[in-house]
Amino acid sequence: MNNITINHDSEFISGLQDTLNKEGPFSSWELFEMAYQAEQTTMTKEFYGLRALEFLPHMEFLPHQIDTAKQAIEHMNGRAILADEVGLGKTIEAGLILKEYMLRGLVKKALILVPASLVNQWVKELNEKFYIPAVAHRKNYNWEQYEVVVTSMDTAKRNNHREVIENIDYDFLLIDEAHKLKNHKTKNYEFVRSLKKKYCLLLTATPVQNKLIEIFNLVSILKPGHLGNYDSFVKQYGKDRKKINQDIYLKQLVQKVMVRNTRKDTSLNNAKRHIETIWVNFTEPEKEVYNQLDTSVQPFSTFSKITFLRELCSSREACYLSLQKLLNKENQELLEPIIEEIGQLPHHAKAEKVVELLKDIGDQKVIIFTEYRATQLYLQWYLQQHGITSVPFRGGFKRGKKDWMRQLFKDRAQVLIATEAGGEGINLQFCNYMINYDLPWNPMRLEQRIGRIHRYGQEKDVHIYNFAIQDTVEEHIMKLLYEKINLFEQVIGHLDDILSELQINDLESEIQSIYNESSSSGEAKIKLDNLSSIIHNTQNNLQEEQQQYGNI
Amino acid sequence: MAISNLNTFLKDYFRAHHCEILQNDNGIMQIQLNEEMDRALMNRPFYWHYIKKMGHPGDPMKLTLITNPEQREQNGEWIHFGSPRLHQIINHLKNNERFTKLFQTIETTTNTALHPWLVVNIKISYIGKQKKDELFSLGLNLVNGAMKTEMMEKLRQIDLQNAISDYCYTISPLIKINSGFNRIKAVLDDYLSNQEHKWAQDSLKALENEVELLKHFYQGNDEQDEERVQKEIDEITQRYSPKIDLSVINGGLFYLNPSFTTTS
Structure with missing residues (x-):
């Protein structure tokens, strides 16, 4: 009892005395009583539990998100590394934690440091999903003015801002993409260490393959000394990452400040995935045009050529429209005949295959994903010709239109044709068939697509059909990228780990540059093959390690 | 007794502030605000400033609140225990009914x-x-x-x-x-x-624990870290010291x- 500080209310009684002296204003009984009710409603009755849940009835949280928030608050006392795999909702977990602290009155002043490109998205999500009045930092705002400010590390650490920020006592500090803080000698690291903070969350998708010393540095922001001091740590564990495996004790220590959910251990795993590749053959005229495009060197760069080839594999329309855009006086002679021929092509081989497949599937809802708007329109028309009802879906639709399309799909149409899966997508658990009409080069995008239907709440097995045309660029990608590394079955959950181990930021641009820098499709094939071999090996290595010592 | 029926609570609140309830069916409530409540809830000080300057009495707004979640697609604001509107009302009550x-x-x-x-x-x-x-x-x-x-x-x-x-x-x-x-x-x-006060003992234990770790962390470091150590101790104290x-x-x-x- 002696160690507890007690703060009495010193204002109330003089306020009451003043009001009595001035003969008012006095509350009516009704309003006086309602204010009491209001307090009973907002007060925190228990030390434990998440009150935020009852205040966010419009949100559907996944069990692992709720567990993570509880763990971070109740067991880690508000200082934690959230290290879920991509796509499991770290932002949601962080928002839930912040909301809980704000509801309990423990956090007023919060600073949220995220990559510049994500500032607006964070502001939007905190406001819309959590009713947290977060604002993005603007030039003329001052840092004290707003309670919850979102900004980028670069803005915050600029000299004129830095001094102000360092003097503010923050109740809550959040850093997204915290793996960038792994080096304790950098300015960013120094800056973060200098901030005054009560609670602190570090968000990162890729801590596992970090060197041990990097984990040490992250933990030292949250809980200095938790892993010992720098010298003793380096002496005991070295700077070599392999040593983490020797120490189960160290792993347990790390787990006290870090939560990492993987796809494997979330409940997303109950419904099985059945994945099937559907090979399609071009018709003779289609093949001819394809080869003609492939072998022509002029008038475009390899970069655009590969794009046109991909488009042609998707639909005549997609390729036709892009070529038209390219048309000018100089290349007229070369391009016009090809454009002409594309215009003459019969129906696309894939579209016919889709109709066939839809008839086999029968009376079930199906989502078709394509990379191209033109293909989307063409497919809608083509399906209609065959008496199949469909609705379109694009990432650019406004929220209301998205919901409307989802409803139409649920109640009226058999097929939903979508061009974009990512970001603010919709949840379509009532559907369990998906056709990937063309494959994205970035497997994470594919995972996001599948995530629309294979997610929490899906009760049936999920069927996924991947379309690819033989003897085309699609075959390379399918065989070399997707099939060789068992992408669908094994790799996808670990892909972010693997790529970061290989220091590849963006697989899509990696493949793009392979094509750009190759003079023939044969050369491109070999390079692609090499790339997938590397991915495959890294995957095996990582897996071996994890089998031995468990995933952190 | 915490608020159990939001619809009744809101009805009482607006009635106590002398606003007319125009309609209240199936969890959709339409309220004709008066000037006092428009000023308190609608966040448009410039309008009131301007209209009063012009010598006009002003035109308080109508507010439609939806308490039945099944009706939330209708026109109006869905109001629930987490919604900003309810918190505005709750704060209005807490600040004014002292x-x-x-x-x-x-x-x-x-x-x-x-x-x-x-x-x-x-x-x-x-x-x-x-x-x-x-x-x-x-x-x-x-x-x-x-x-x-x-x-x-x-x-x-x-x-x-x-x-x-x-x-x-x-x-x-x-x-x-x-x-x-x-x-x-x-x-x-x-x-x-x-x-x-077991909660306070737990909290103090955590406090001591983390301060100890901290001292170990900075063990053998030079003097210039002292300021940093103090800052971290302050943070830990702020986070754990029971009050x-x-x-x-x-x-x-x-x-x-x-x-x-x-x-x-």
Whole structure:
């Protein structure tokens, strides 16, 4: 009892005395009583539990998100590394934690440091999903003015801002993409260490393959000394990452400040995935045009050529429209005949295959994903010709239109044709068939697509059909990228780990540059093959390690 | 009793502020605001500034609130326990309904004395690793010093009004309001010192633990780290050192029939 500080209310009684002296204003009984009710409603009755849940009835949280928030608050006392795999909702977990602290009155002043490109998205999500009045930092705002400010590390650490920020006592500090803080000698690291903070969350998708010393540095922001001091740590564990495996004790220590959910251990795993590749053959005229495009060197760069080839594999329309855009006086002679021929092509081989497949599937809802708007329109028309009802879906639709399309799909149409899966997508658990009409080069995008239907709440097995045309660029990608590394079955959950181990930021641009820098499709094939071999090996290595010592 | 029926709560709130409820069916409530409530809730100070300058009475808005989640696709604002609108209303209540002076409504033709009571609704917050609140409603008879708990529950049983009823008169307090409040404070202090406060011990343990780790972390480092160490110790202290905050939600002077204590 002696160690507890007690703060009495010193204002109330003089306020009451003043009001009595001035003969008012006095509350009516009704309003006086309602204010009491209001307090009973907002007060925190228990030390434990998440009150935020009852205040966010419009949100559907996944069990692992709720567990993570509880763990971070109740067991880690508000200082934690959230290290879920991509796509499991770290932002949601962080928002839930912040909301809980704000509801309990423990956090007023919060600073949220995220990559510049994500500032607006964070502001939007905190406001819309959590009713947290977060604002993005603007030039003329001052840092004290707003309670919850979102900004980028670069803005915050600029000299004129830095001094102000360092003097503010923050109740809550959040850093997204915290793996960038792994080096304790950098300015960013120094800056973060200098901030005054009560609670602190570090968000990162890729801590596992970090060197041990990097984990040490992250933990030292949250809980200095938790892993010992720098010298003793380096002496005991070295700077070599392999040593983490020797120490189960160290792993347990790390787990006290870090939560990492993987796809494997979330409940997303109950419904099985059945994945099937559907090979399609071009018709003779289609093949001819394809080869003609492939072998022509002029008038475009390899970069655009590969794009046109991909488009042609998707639909005549997609390729036709892009070529038209390219048309000018100089290349007229070369391009016009090809454009002409594309215009003459019969129906696309894939579209016919889709109709066939839809008839086999029968009376079930199906989502078709394509990379191209033109293909989307063409497919809608083509399906209609065959008496199949469909609705379109694009990432650019406004929220209301998205919901409307989802409803139409649920109640009226058999097929939903979508061009974009990512970001603010919709949840379509009532559907369990998906056709990937063309494959994205970035497997994470594919995972996001599948995530629309294979997610929490899906009760049936999920069927996924991947379309690819033989003897085309699609075959390379399918065989070399997707099939060789068992992408669908094994790799996808670990892909972010693997790529970061290989220091590849963006697989899509990696493949793009392979094509750009190759003079023939044969050369491109070999390079692609090499790339997938590397991915495959890294995957095996990582897996071996994890089998031995468990995933952190 | 926390708010259990949001629709009733809102209806009472707007009625108490003299706003007309235009419609209230199936969880959709339309309210015609008056100027006071428009100013309080609609966040348009420039409009009111401008319209008053022009010598115009102004045109308060209508507000449509949806309390039934199944109707939330309709036009209007879905209001629920987490919605900003409800929090605005709750804050409006908490900020404005702090003080009162009320009289028990009594229908009588004989002279009746009313005793003054100091009623205080007070929240105790226990803040350590985690936080929890407790709410007390205490009443002190300023004539004879009797003290009652759960005052609000008891007051709900009777009728109260802002003006004194006919044939009633008030007895002057023998205990001053200030010393009355001190008596209440003393009772609460007593209550607090009789608890074990395991939460505070846990919190202190965590505090010591982390400070120890911290010292180990900086062991053998040079002097210049001292400032940094102090900063980190401050942070840990701020996060874990146990404290208890007492804050009065609202309170006031209540003139009640002497039979009040015996009947309830």
